[in-house]
Amino acid sequence: MRRPLYPLLQVAITDNSGRFPHLPAQPDLDGLGRMKGLQITRAFEGVGRDARLLLTSSFIGGVSYAFYFLIMPFYLLSAGYDATWIGIANAVFGVSMTVLIIPAGLLADAFGRRRFNLIGLMVMSLGIIIMGTTPFDLTILGGSAIAGFGAALTFACSGALLAGSVENERLTTIFSYSYFLSTFASSLGSVAGWFPTILIDLLRVSRLAALQMTMVIGGVVTLLAAIPILFVHEVRSDRKGRSRFSLESRKVILKFMLVNIFVGFGAGLTIPLFPVYFWKKFAIDSGPMGTLQAISNLVAAVAFLLAPRLASRIGTVRGIVITTGASVPLLTLIPLAPNFLLSTPLFVARQAMINMNVPLIESLLMRLVHENERATASGISQLFWNLPNSFGQPVGGYMIDKIWIDAPPFSTATFYAVYTAMFWMMFRNVEDLHNQ
Secondary structure, three states, X not given: OOOOOOOOOOOOOOOXXXXXXXOOOOOOOOHHHHOOOOOHHHHHHXXXXXXXXXXXXXXXXXXXXXXXXXXXXXXXXXXXXXXXXXXXXXXXXXXXXXXXXXXXXXXHHHHOHHHHHHHHHXXXXXXXXXXXXXXXXXXXXXXXXXXXXXXXXXXXXXXXHHHOOOOHHHHHHHHHHHXXXXXXXXXXXXXXXXXXXXXXXXXXXXXXXXXXXXXXXXXXXXXXXXXHHOOOOOOOOOOOOOOOXXXXXXXXXXXXXXXXXXXXXXXXXOXXXXXXXXXXXXXXXXXXXXXXXXXXXXXXXXXXHHHHHHHHHHOHHHHHHHHHHHHHHHHHHHHHOOOHHHHHHHHHHHHHHHHHOHHHHHHHHHHHOOHHHHHHHHHHHHHHXXXXXXXXXXXXXXXXXXXXXXXXXXXXXXXXXXXXXXXXXXXXXXXXXXXX
């Protein structure tokens, strides 16, 4: 259930000449980088069997993502919980994932990423199903914690597995494929917002029961994402002559820890709570919200395909700064919209802008670290984004309940603006591989 809401921000240590010692001299200009229009099928021809299986799993995971993150807030609201408590449940998921994600990366690098990816999907499925069984404090918090542990295993391994299925020169292409497919799948999965209404009409059950059923369906879909992984052949590289878990990019990762902590907390104030925000402000239920998510995910999917072209033209660092900066005024305008209909184009455009840089950042991370350290590096990156993001969610929920309903989006926009400036100041001299 890997998702572009959690971007991975990493960069490499440069040698004395300012170049990147572990990377190819040129960026990925094949595949999507040279595509005219959206010739997806033609660019997809060079992708091997294992990569296709992993992309299939990513697609199924995108559907399950939509089920969980769309339905869960409405499920808890229907069960009588407020926005603060929903933020706490999300925080439990994030903290439990954070606690395990670095050990998961280390273990996966040492003993096999495929194995731990499979375990993670099964554990995450179990946690979601537990949450959907009965809306009690114990089952909600316990299920969130279990799902978080499973997510840690999956998130630490999936990117590294995918990176290992292609040559370094095609990393941007393969990650753009992955995010395109998972986001397109999220659009399909967002129709789950209408499932409760359909189940109520067909089965004559209560709204709460219909939401519970939808949660359980989401857990089953998560488990289905494990099926393609069963057939993946993982190539294990030799670690001779290397310290078992040493990271060569330690100093630069410290810089990214700072920006990740900042932007992760800011995002947590609003982004996971948008369903609650629209429910409270405009009385929008899961069906219309699901439709909005579907549209925004379709637009974001196209944005993912355009990301390599953007990087080849202006560079990765500039691409990240421009797209993130463009999302700030869009987010600021959402709470100023007088109704839900006028807020929707702002929501869709913001989603596209902020998510366009995700495949660029992740491909950069996978390219900049040694292949034996990819899962570990991914875990560290996730840690310093997810933990502050988890703490931001109950704060955002409290703002909605007790302070001012529009305080979270305005606050998040401020964090994003400062983050954009921080990122540029820290990394403006670390130019894209396109210019190396």
